[in-house]
Amino acid sequence: MTTRIVELRRGILKKNDELAAGLRARFQAAGVLVLNLVSSPGTGKTAFLERTLRELRAQGKRAAALVGDLETDNDARRLAASGAPVRQINTHGICHLDAEMIAKHLDGWEGLSLDALDMLFIENVGNLVCPSSYDLGERIRVALLSVTEGEDKPLKYPGLFNSADAAVITKIDIAEPCGFDRELALKNIREIRPGMRVFETSAKTGAGMEAWLAYLAEQRRG
Amino acid sequence: MHELSIAASIVESVSEAAAAYPGARVKEVRLRVGALASVVEDALRFCWELATEETPLRGAALAIETLPVILHCEDCGAESAIETVQSFRCPRCGALAADLRQGREMEIASIELEEPEPSAAAPAST
Ligand SMILES: Nc1nc2c(ncn2[C@@H]2O[C@H](COP(=O)(O)OP(=O)(O)OP(=O)(O)O)[C@@H](O)[C@H]2O)c(=O)[nH]1
Ligand SMILES: [Mg+2]
Ligand SMILES: [Zn+2]
Numbered sequence: 001m002t003t004r005i006v007e008l009r010r011g012i013l014k015k016n017d018e019l020a021a022g023l024r025a026r027f028q029a030a031g032v033l034v035l036n037l038v039s040s041p042g043t044g045k046t047a048f049l050e051r052t053l054r055e056l057r058a059q060g061k062r063a064a065a066l067v068g069d070l071e072t073d074n075d076a077r078r079l080a081a082s083g084a085p086v087r088q089i090n091t092h093g094i095c096h097l098d099a100e101m102i103a104k105h106l107d108g109w110e111g112l113s114l115d116a117l118d119m120l121f122i123e124n125v126g127n128l129v130c131p132s133s134y135d136l137g138e139r140i141r142v143a144l145l146s147v148t149e150g151e152d153k154p155l156k157y158p159g160l161f162n163s164a165d166a167a168v169i170t171k172i173d174i175a176e177p178c179g180f181d182r183e184l185a186l187k188n189i190r191e192i193r194p195g196m197r198v199f200e201t202s203a204k205t206g207a208g209m210e211a212w213l214a215y216l217a218e219q220r221r222g
Numbered sequence: 223m224h225e226l227s228i229a230a231s232i233v234e235s236v237s238e239a240a241a242a243y244p245g246a247r248v249k250e251v252r253l254r255v256g257a258l259a260s261v262v263e264d265a266l267r268f269c270w271e272l273a274t275e276e277t278p279l280r281g282a283a284l285a286i287e288t289l290p291v292i293l294h295c296e297d298c299g300a301e302s303a304i305e306t307v308q309s310f311r312c313p314r315c316g317a318l319a320a321d322l323r324q325g326r327e328m329e330i331a332s333i334e335l336e337e338p339e340p341s342a343a344a345p346a347s348t
Contacts, residue, residue, distance in 0.1 A: 004246070004335045008239055012231050012253070012328040096224055130224035132260045133328065158307040159260035162322070191309045194318035 016134055019099035023106075023137025030114035033220045034122065036097075036136050038160060039144035040153075041126030044170035046075045047203035048144065049121055053082035055213055062116060066105055067123040068097040075123065085112055096130035097122065099137060118220055128153070132160040139165075140219060145189075146170045147180035154185075154192040161192045166199065166215070173202040225265040228328070229273035236279060236333055246335040250283040256327040257291050257307055291325030 011017055027034045037045050049065060056063045064085040067075045076088035089097060089105050102122065106114070114120070122138060124131045143164035145153045148171060154161040161167070167189050175182065182200075189198055197215065201208035232251060240248050255261050263286055270284045290303040295312035301323060302313045312319045 002337050002339065003249070004243070004337055005332050006239060006243070006335060007332045008235070008330045009332075010235055010239075010330050012228055012235070012330060014235070015231070094227070098227075129260050133224060133228075155308050159258045162258055162307075162310070163326070190318065191311070192307075194310055194320040196320075 013133060016099045019103060020135035020137040023099055023102060024139070027114065027120070027137060027139070030117070032114050032117045033119045033140070033216070034136075034138045035119070035140045035142055036122045036124060036131075036138035037142045037144060038124045038128070038131045038164070039126060039146075039170075040128050040149060043126070043144045043146045043149065044203055045123050045126070045144055046078055048168065048170055048201060049123055050078055050082055051203045051206065051209060052121070052212070052216075053079060053084040055209060056119065056216070057083055059213070061118045063119040063121065064112060064117055065121040065123065066102065068101070068125045070095075070125060079123075085109075087112075091125055095125055095127045096134050097124050097136060098134045102136050119216065128157040128160050132157075132163050142166050142168055144168045144170055145185070147172055147175040147178050147185075151181050151185040151188055154188045158192050161189065161196075164193060164196065166197045167193070168212070169198065169200045171202060171204070172200050172207055173205045225262060225269040226273065228261065229266060229269040232270070232330060233273050233277060233279055235330055236282075237277065239333060240278075240335065243335055243337065246337045248279050248282040248333055249336045250285055250334040251279075252285045252287065252331045252333065254287050254289055254327050254329045254331045256289045256325040258322075258325040259328045261328065263288075287331070289324055289327055292323040293319040294321040294323050295319045296321065 039045050053063055065079050066087050066089055068089045068091055069075055070091055073088045076086050080086040087105055087109050089101050122136055141164045143161050199208055199212045236251055274280050291307055292303050294301045295317055297317035298315040300312055300314040310319055
Protein backbone atom coordinates (compact mmCIF):
# COMPACT_ATOMS: atom_id res chain seq x y z
CA MET A 1 0.00 0.00 0.00
CA THR A 2 1.26 3.42 -0.86
CA THR A 3 -0.20 6.79 -0.22
CA ARG A 4 -0.60 9.48 -2.79
CA ILE A 5 -1.71 13.05 -2.30
CA VAL A 6 -3.54 14.60 -5.22
CA GLU A 7 -3.83 18.38 -5.21
CA LEU A 8 -7.25 19.49 -6.44
CA ARG A 9 -7.68 23.12 -5.40
CA ARG A 10 -11.19 23.12 -6.72
CA GLY A 11 -14.09 25.24 -5.51
CA ILE A 12 -16.76 23.07 -3.95
CA LEU A 13 -19.47 25.10 -5.67
CA LYS A 14 -17.47 25.50 -8.87
CA LYS A 15 -20.38 24.38 -11.04
CA ASN A 16 -22.71 26.92 -9.51
CA ASP A 17 -20.08 29.66 -9.74
CA GLU A 18 -19.48 28.96 -13.43
CA LEU A 19 -23.18 28.92 -14.22
CA ALA A 20 -23.63 32.16 -12.28
CA ALA A 21 -20.79 33.82 -14.16
CA GLY A 22 -22.52 32.84 -17.42
CA LEU A 23 -25.79 34.32 -16.19
CA ARG A 24 -24.09 37.51 -15.10
CA ALA A 25 -22.58 37.96 -18.57
CA ARG A 26 -26.00 37.33 -20.11
CA PHE A 27 -27.70 39.88 -17.84
CA GLN A 28 -25.04 42.43 -18.59
CA ALA A 29 -25.33 41.91 -22.35
CA ALA A 30 -29.11 42.35 -22.09
CA GLY A 31 -28.68 45.49 -19.99
CA VAL A 32 -30.88 44.21 -17.18
CA LEU A 33 -30.13 45.00 -13.55
CA VAL A 34 -30.56 41.86 -11.47
CA LEU A 35 -31.10 41.84 -7.70
CA ASN A 36 -31.17 38.90 -5.31
CA LEU A 37 -33.29 39.51 -2.18
CA VAL A 38 -32.38 37.49 0.89
CA SER A 39 -33.84 37.47 4.40
CA SER A 40 -35.40 35.32 7.12
CA PRO A 41 -38.86 33.93 6.48
CA GLY A 42 -41.46 36.65 6.96
CA THR A 43 -39.17 39.70 6.89
CA GLY A 44 -41.32 41.19 4.18
CA LYS A 45 -39.51 40.40 0.92
CA THR A 46 -42.71 39.82 -1.01
CA ALA A 47 -44.48 42.87 0.41
CA PHE A 48 -41.42 45.03 -0.35
CA LEU A 49 -41.24 43.65 -3.88
CA GLU A 50 -44.96 44.12 -4.48
CA ARG A 51 -44.57 47.76 -3.65
CA THR A 52 -41.34 48.10 -5.66
CA LEU A 53 -42.87 46.49 -8.75
CA ARG A 54 -45.97 48.67 -8.55
CA GLU A 55 -43.98 51.87 -8.21
CA LEU A 56 -41.57 50.92 -10.99
CA ARG A 57 -44.52 50.25 -13.24
CA ALA A 58 -45.93 53.67 -12.45
CA GLN A 59 -42.57 55.12 -13.50
CA GLY A 60 -42.77 53.27 -16.81
CA LYS A 61 -39.93 50.91 -15.95
CA ARG A 62 -40.05 47.29 -17.06
CA ALA A 63 -39.39 44.92 -14.19
CA ALA A 64 -39.97 41.20 -13.67
CA ALA A 65 -39.57 38.85 -10.73
CA LEU A 66 -38.55 35.28 -10.06
CA VAL A 67 -39.67 34.03 -6.68
CA GLY A 68 -38.36 31.02 -4.84
CA ASP A 69 -40.61 29.19 -2.45
CA LEU A 70 -40.41 25.82 -0.75
CA GLU A 71 -43.89 24.62 -1.61
CA THR A 72 -46.48 27.23 -2.55
CA ASP A 73 -47.11 29.79 -5.28
CA ASN A 74 -48.69 32.34 -2.95
CA ASP A 75 -45.86 34.84 -3.28
CA ALA A 76 -45.89 34.63 -7.08
CA ARG A 77 -49.60 35.31 -7.13
CA ARG A 78 -49.21 38.31 -4.83
CA LEU A 79 -46.41 39.73 -6.99
CA ALA A 80 -48.25 39.10 -10.27
CA ALA A 81 -51.05 41.38 -9.04
CA SER A 82 -48.66 44.27 -9.70
CA GLY A 83 -48.96 43.52 -13.40
CA ALA A 84 -45.28 42.59 -13.76
CA PRO A 85 -44.22 39.29 -15.30
CA VAL A 86 -43.60 36.87 -12.42
CA ARG A 87 -42.42 33.30 -12.34
CA GLN A 88 -42.42 30.91 -9.42
CA ILE A 89 -39.49 28.63 -8.66
CA ASN A 90 -40.66 25.80 -6.49
CA THR A 91 -37.60 24.36 -4.77
CA HIS A 92 -39.40 21.35 -3.26
CA GLY A 93 -37.79 21.65 0.10
CA ILE A 94 -34.38 22.97 -0.93
CA CYS A 95 -33.57 25.92 1.30
CA HIS A 96 -31.96 28.22 -1.28
CA LEU A 97 -32.01 29.09 -4.95
CA ASP A 98 -29.04 28.17 -7.12
CA ALA A 99 -27.82 29.33 -10.52
CA GLU A 100 -29.16 26.27 -12.29
CA MET A 101 -32.71 26.94 -11.08
CA ILE A 102 -32.44 30.52 -12.31
CA ALA A 103 -31.13 29.46 -15.73
CA LYS A 104 -33.82 26.82 -16.11
CA HIS A 105 -36.65 29.15 -15.21
CA LEU A 106 -35.39 31.94 -17.44
CA ASP A 107 -35.15 29.61 -20.41
CA GLY A 108 -38.59 28.18 -20.00
CA TRP A 109 -40.23 31.55 -19.37
CA GLU A 110 -42.62 32.05 -22.23
CA GLY A 111 -42.95 35.57 -23.53
CA LEU A 112 -40.11 36.94 -21.45
CA SER A 113 -37.17 38.60 -23.15
CA LEU A 114 -34.32 39.82 -20.99
CA ASP A 115 -33.55 42.49 -23.58
CA ALA A 116 -36.96 44.03 -22.97
CA LEU A 117 -36.40 44.35 -19.21
CA ASP A 118 -34.86 47.08 -17.09
CA MET A 119 -34.73 45.03 -13.90
CA LEU A 120 -35.18 41.50 -12.69
CA PHE A 121 -35.79 40.80 -9.00
CA ILE A 122 -35.14 37.41 -7.51
CA GLU A 123 -36.84 36.68 -4.18
CA ASN A 124 -34.78 33.95 -2.54
CA VAL A 125 -36.16 31.33 -0.17
CA GLY A 126 -36.58 32.75 3.35
CA ASN A 127 -33.29 31.70 4.96
CA LEU A 128 -30.30 33.69 6.17
CA VAL A 129 -27.63 31.02 5.90
CA CYS A 130 -27.74 28.87 2.80
CA PRO A 131 -28.50 31.48 0.10
CA SER A 132 -25.30 33.33 0.95
CA SER A 133 -23.14 30.60 -0.64
CA TYR A 134 -24.98 30.53 -3.96
CA ASP A 135 -24.20 33.16 -6.54
CA LEU A 136 -27.18 33.63 -8.86
CA GLY A 137 -25.44 35.95 -11.28
CA GLU A 138 -27.04 38.97 -9.62
CA ARG A 139 -25.39 42.37 -9.65
CA ILE A 140 -26.80 43.43 -6.32
CA ARG A 141 -27.45 41.25 -3.32
CA VAL A 142 -29.93 42.78 -0.91
CA ALA A 143 -30.14 41.62 2.70
CA LEU A 144 -33.44 42.49 4.38
CA LEU A 145 -34.13 42.69 8.08
CA SER A 146 -37.38 43.69 9.76
CA VAL A 147 -37.83 45.78 12.88
CA THR A 148 -39.44 42.78 14.59
CA GLU A 149 -36.51 40.40 14.38
CA GLY A 150 -33.81 41.90 16.54
CA GLU A 151 -31.06 44.42 15.89
CA ASP A 152 -28.36 41.77 16.13
CA LYS A 153 -29.34 39.82 12.99
CA PRO A 154 -26.25 41.07 11.11
CA LEU A 155 -24.00 39.80 13.92
CA LYS A 156 -25.72 36.41 13.92
CA TYR A 157 -25.50 36.04 10.16
CA PRO A 158 -22.29 37.79 9.12
CA GLY A 159 -21.85 35.42 6.17
CA LEU A 160 -24.92 36.85 4.52
CA PHE A 161 -24.69 40.47 5.63
CA ASN A 162 -21.04 40.74 4.67
CA SER A 163 -21.80 39.42 1.20
CA ALA A 164 -24.63 41.89 0.60
CA ASP A 165 -24.37 45.09 -1.44
CA ALA A 166 -27.34 46.82 0.18
CA ALA A 167 -29.47 46.34 3.27
CA VAL A 168 -33.15 47.10 3.70
CA ILE A 169 -34.78 47.51 7.09
CA THR A 170 -38.45 46.63 6.59
CA LYS A 171 -41.71 47.32 8.48
CA ILE A 172 -40.52 50.63 9.92
CA ASP A 173 -44.18 51.61 10.38
CA ILE A 174 -44.20 49.33 13.45
CA ALA A 175 -40.70 50.20 14.70
CA GLU A 176 -41.95 52.05 17.75
CA PRO A 177 -44.30 49.47 19.27
CA CYS A 178 -41.59 46.88 18.62
CA GLY A 179 -39.05 48.90 20.59
CA PHE A 180 -36.73 48.83 17.62
CA ASP A 181 -33.32 50.37 18.36
CA ARG A 182 -32.50 51.98 15.03
CA GLU A 183 -29.04 53.26 15.95
CA LEU A 184 -27.98 49.85 17.19
CA ALA A 185 -29.25 48.10 14.05
CA LEU A 186 -27.39 50.58 11.81
CA LYS A 187 -24.24 50.17 13.88
CA ASN A 188 -24.41 46.37 13.64
CA ILE A 189 -24.85 46.50 9.88
CA ARG A 190 -21.88 48.85 9.63
CA GLU A 191 -19.66 46.61 11.79
CA ILE A 192 -20.30 43.65 9.48
CA ARG A 193 -20.32 45.43 6.15
CA PRO A 194 -18.69 48.84 6.41
CA GLY A 195 -19.99 51.34 3.89
CA MET A 196 -23.04 49.35 2.80
CA ARG A 197 -26.07 51.35 1.65
CA VAL A 198 -29.01 50.96 4.04
CA PHE A 199 -32.65 51.73 3.25
CA GLU A 200 -35.40 52.00 5.84
CA THR A 201 -38.77 51.19 4.38
CA SER A 202 -42.37 50.27 4.99
CA ALA A 203 -44.31 48.35 2.39
CA LYS A 204 -47.43 49.37 4.22
CA THR A 205 -47.02 53.17 4.19
CA GLY A 206 -44.49 53.51 1.39
CA ALA A 207 -41.99 55.25 3.66
CA GLY A 208 -38.43 55.10 2.35
CA MET A 209 -39.44 53.81 -1.07
CA GLU A 210 -38.35 56.98 -2.81
CA ALA A 211 -34.71 56.56 -1.76
CA TRP A 212 -34.81 52.90 -2.73
CA LEU A 213 -36.23 53.66 -6.18
CA ALA A 214 -33.63 56.37 -6.68
CA TYR A 215 -30.93 53.84 -5.83
CA LEU A 216 -32.35 51.38 -8.37
CA ALA A 217 -32.38 54.05 -11.07
CA GLU A 218 -28.80 55.02 -10.22
CA GLN A 219 -27.63 51.39 -10.30
CA ARG A 220 -29.44 50.77 -13.56
CA ARG A 221 -27.50 53.62 -15.17
CA GLY A 222 -24.17 52.89 -13.50
CA MET B 223 -29.48 23.18 5.58
CA HIS B 224 -27.36 23.27 2.46
CA GLU B 225 -24.58 21.05 3.84
CA LEU B 226 -26.15 18.07 2.10
CA SER B 227 -25.84 19.77 -1.31
CA ILE B 228 -22.29 20.73 -0.42
CA ALA B 229 -21.42 17.18 0.59
CA ALA B 230 -22.95 15.89 -2.64
CA SER B 231 -20.84 18.34 -4.69
CA ILE B 232 -17.71 17.17 -2.89
CA VAL B 233 -18.55 13.53 -3.54
CA GLU B 234 -19.01 14.31 -7.22
CA SER B 235 -15.72 16.21 -7.60
CA VAL B 236 -13.69 13.74 -5.58
CA SER B 237 -15.11 10.70 -7.38
CA GLU B 238 -14.25 12.34 -10.68
CA ALA B 239 -10.68 13.06 -9.59
CA ALA B 240 -10.15 9.64 -8.03
CA ALA B 241 -11.33 7.89 -11.18
CA ALA B 242 -7.96 8.73 -12.73
CA TYR B 243 -6.35 6.33 -10.23
CA PRO B 244 -7.95 2.94 -10.77
CA GLY B 245 -7.82 0.69 -7.75
CA ALA B 246 -7.08 3.53 -5.35
CA ARG B 247 -9.19 4.13 -2.25
CA VAL B 248 -9.83 7.65 -1.02
CA LYS B 249 -8.58 7.86 2.54
CA GLU B 250 -9.05 11.52 3.23
CA VAL B 251 -10.55 14.61 1.64
CA ARG B 252 -9.02 17.92 2.72
CA LEU B 253 -11.12 21.05 2.58
CA ARG B 254 -10.30 24.71 3.08
CA VAL B 255 -13.31 26.60 4.36
CA GLY B 256 -13.40 30.32 5.11
CA ALA B 257 -14.84 31.51 8.42
CA LEU B 258 -17.50 33.44 6.48
CA ALA B 259 -18.49 30.61 4.18
CA SER B 260 -21.66 29.77 6.15
CA VAL B 261 -20.72 26.12 6.46
CA VAL B 262 -21.45 24.41 9.76
CA GLU B 263 -18.70 21.88 10.33
CA ASP B 264 -20.74 19.38 12.35
CA ALA B 265 -23.58 19.46 9.86
CA LEU B 266 -21.15 18.95 7.01
CA ARG B 267 -19.55 15.95 8.72
CA PHE B 268 -22.95 14.43 9.34
CA CYS B 269 -23.99 14.98 5.72
CA TRP B 270 -20.65 13.65 4.48
CA GLU B 271 -21.39 10.30 6.08
CA LEU B 272 -24.83 10.22 4.50
CA ALA B 273 -23.59 11.29 1.09
CA THR B 274 -20.74 8.78 0.94
CA GLU B 275 -22.57 5.83 2.44
CA GLU B 276 -23.43 4.05 -0.78
CA THR B 277 -20.39 5.20 -2.74
CA PRO B 278 -16.77 4.08 -3.09
CA LEU B 279 -15.91 7.06 -0.84
CA ARG B 280 -17.55 5.38 2.13
CA GLY B 281 -15.26 5.65 5.15
CA ALA B 282 -13.14 8.46 3.73
CA ALA B 283 -12.20 10.99 6.39
CA LEU B 284 -12.99 14.67 6.03
CA ALA B 285 -10.30 17.12 7.16
CA ILE B 286 -11.53 20.69 7.41
CA GLU B 287 -9.11 23.58 7.66
CA THR B 288 -10.86 26.79 8.71
CA LEU B 289 -9.41 29.95 7.22
CA PRO B 290 -9.76 33.16 9.20
CA VAL B 291 -11.09 36.32 7.62
CA ILE B 292 -8.26 38.53 6.40
CA LEU B 293 -8.98 42.21 5.93
CA HIS B 294 -7.05 44.81 4.07
CA CYS B 295 -7.20 48.17 5.81
CA GLU B 296 -7.51 51.25 3.59
CA ASP B 297 -6.45 53.48 6.46
CA CYS B 298 -3.15 51.94 7.55
CA GLY B 299 -2.48 49.47 4.75
CA ALA B 300 -2.24 46.46 7.07
CA GLU B 301 -3.50 43.09 5.95
CA SER B 302 -4.48 41.06 8.97
CA ALA B 303 -6.63 38.22 10.21
CA ILE B 304 -9.53 39.09 12.50
CA GLU B 305 -10.41 36.83 15.39
CA THR B 306 -14.19 36.96 15.25
CA VAL B 307 -16.59 37.74 12.44
CA GLN B 308 -18.64 40.07 14.65
CA SER B 309 -16.78 43.20 13.73
CA PHE B 310 -14.89 43.99 10.55
CA ARG B 311 -12.27 46.29 12.00
CA CYS B 312 -8.55 46.42 11.32
CA PRO B 313 -6.82 44.80 14.32
CA ARG B 314 -3.95 47.25 13.98
CA CYS B 315 -5.68 50.64 13.83
CA GLY B 316 -9.32 49.90 14.58
CA ALA B 317 -10.72 51.35 11.36
CA LEU B 318 -13.69 49.63 9.71
CA ALA B 319 -12.46 47.64 6.76
CA ALA B 320 -14.62 46.34 3.91
CA ASP B 321 -11.88 44.89 1.73
CA LEU B 322 -11.96 41.14 2.33
CA ARG B 323 -8.87 39.24 1.22
CA GLN B 324 -9.77 35.83 2.61
CA GLY B 325 -12.69 34.19 4.40
CA ARG B 326 -15.24 33.02 1.83
CA GLU B 327 -13.29 30.05 0.47
CA MET B 328 -15.01 26.71 -0.02
CA GLU B 329 -12.45 24.54 -1.63
CA ILE B 330 -11.34 20.94 -1.96
CA ALA B 331 -7.61 21.37 -1.41
CA SER B 332 -6.44 17.80 -1.95
CA ILE B 333 -7.30 14.15 -1.54
CA GLU B 334 -5.24 11.40 -0.03
CA LEU B 335 -5.36 8.09 -1.87
CA GLU B 336 -4.27 4.65 -0.83
CA GLU B 337 -3.02 2.63 -3.77
CA PRO B 338 -2.34 -1.13 -3.92
CA GLU B 339 1.18 -0.58 -5.23
CA PRO B 340 3.09 2.24 -6.85
CA SER B 341 1.60 2.78 -10.27
CA ALA B 342 4.19 2.77 -13.01
CA ALA B 343 2.72 5.42 -15.27
CA ALA B 344 1.48 8.74 -13.98
CA PRO B 345 -2.22 8.89 -14.79
CA ALA B 346 -3.63 11.78 -16.72
CA SER B 347 -4.72 14.56 -14.44
CA THR B 348 -8.08 16.21 -14.87
N1 LIG C 1 -46.64 46.40 9.38
C1 LIG C 1 -46.02 45.89 8.32
N2 LIG C 1 -46.15 44.58 8.03
C2 LIG C 1 -45.52 44.10 6.95
C3 LIG C 1 -44.70 44.93 6.13
N3 LIG C 1 -44.18 44.16 5.16
C4 LIG C 1 -44.62 42.90 5.35
N4 LIG C 1 -45.45 42.87 6.44
C5 LIG C 1 -46.15 41.68 6.95
O1 LIG C 1 -45.21 40.67 7.30
C6 LIG C 1 -45.68 39.38 6.94
C7 LIG C 1 -44.69 38.67 6.02
O2 LIG C 1 -44.52 39.42 4.84
P1 LIG C 1 -44.03 38.76 3.48
O3 LIG C 1 -43.89 39.84 2.49
O4 LIG C 1 -44.87 37.62 3.11
O5 LIG C 1 -42.59 38.21 3.94
P2 LIG C 1 -41.52 37.34 3.12
O6 LIG C 1 -40.18 37.78 3.55
O7 LIG C 1 -41.83 37.42 1.66
O8 LIG C 1 -41.82 35.87 3.65
P3 LIG C 1 -41.30 34.47 3.04
O9 LIG C 1 -41.42 34.57 1.56
O10 LIG C 1 -42.22 33.47 3.64
O11 LIG C 1 -39.90 34.29 3.50
C8 LIG C 1 -47.05 39.60 6.28
O12 LIG C 1 -48.04 39.38 7.26
C9 LIG C 1 -47.00 41.05 5.87
O13 LIG C 1 -48.27 41.65 5.83
C10 LIG C 1 -44.60 46.32 6.46
O14 LIG C 1 -43.91 47.12 5.82
N5 LIG C 1 -45.26 46.73 7.58
MG1 LIG D 1 -42.15 35.90 0.26
ZN1 LIG E 1 -5.69 49.67 9.84
